[in-house]
Amino acid sequence: MNSAIVGIILVATFVTAAVSGVFGMAGGLILMGVLASYVPVATAMVLHGFIQLISNFLRAAFLAKHISWAITGRYALGIGGALIVLVMITWRPTQTMVFMLLGLTAMLVWIPKKLVEINVEKRFQAELCGFLVQTLNTLSGVAGPLLDLFFVKTELTRQTVVATKATTQVMAHAVKIAFWGFPLLAVLSDPGLQADARLPPLWMFAAVVPLSLLGTWLGGLVLDRMTDADFRTWTKWIVTATGVVYLARGLWLG
DSSP states (O other): OOHHHHHHHHHHHHHHHHHHHHHSSHHHHHHHHHHHHHSOHHHHHHHHHHHHHHHHHHHHHHTGGGOOHHHHHHHHHHHHHHHHHHTTOOOOOOHHHHHHHHHHHHGGGGSOGGGOOOOTTSTTHHHHHHHHHHHHHHHHSOOHHHHHHTTTTSOOOHHHHHHHHHHHHHHHHHHHHHHHHHHHHHHHTSHHHHHHHOOOOHHHHHHHHHHHHHHHHHHHHHHHHSOHHHHHHHHHHHHHHHHHHHHHHHHHHO
């Protein structure tokens, strides 16, 4: 991986950490598209999982007092069900399919909220959320808009929404790293295939931590100055614009 691509990834890490620090999901969607544009799908998934795990962990730590641990625990049960499905899946998406899935996932923000009867606070809803979000996140790389559908009708504050979603996504990205990482290890064990994986230098993984920390901190400052209404409106339009770009990219690659 050349230095220009490493630089792009590091800048994207900082910017998307700040975006996620404000909106809780748009940053991961943007970052996945950047990575999928420059490295193979498996490498993109592992890198995205690592960067987002760090970013979400820091975001959850900054907002720890706002986390709903009851919802998080029930969500984890849903992940267990998703793992059963994922271990039986041998299909892996191509780069074109990743962009299409990302674009379609982003469009979920336009589902009329009056038609949405799901609510993560209700009985069995957090478990269902964990199952569906984990499955989609593992296969497409991102599931923020789907996750958001389970939070739109809650009575939670924007801080609790961001903090709780970040906590659940630490678990989600850990699973994604394992799902894509084990096949990638087989590639890395073959010297002839290592160049095709296009992995970044090890120092880049260390550089991700302070960049995510700074971006998350700056995003948190913006979040504190937003209203709940502005939070939801800006999230919708940023995610939509990103989704349109990804659908166009997927159609062009196809």
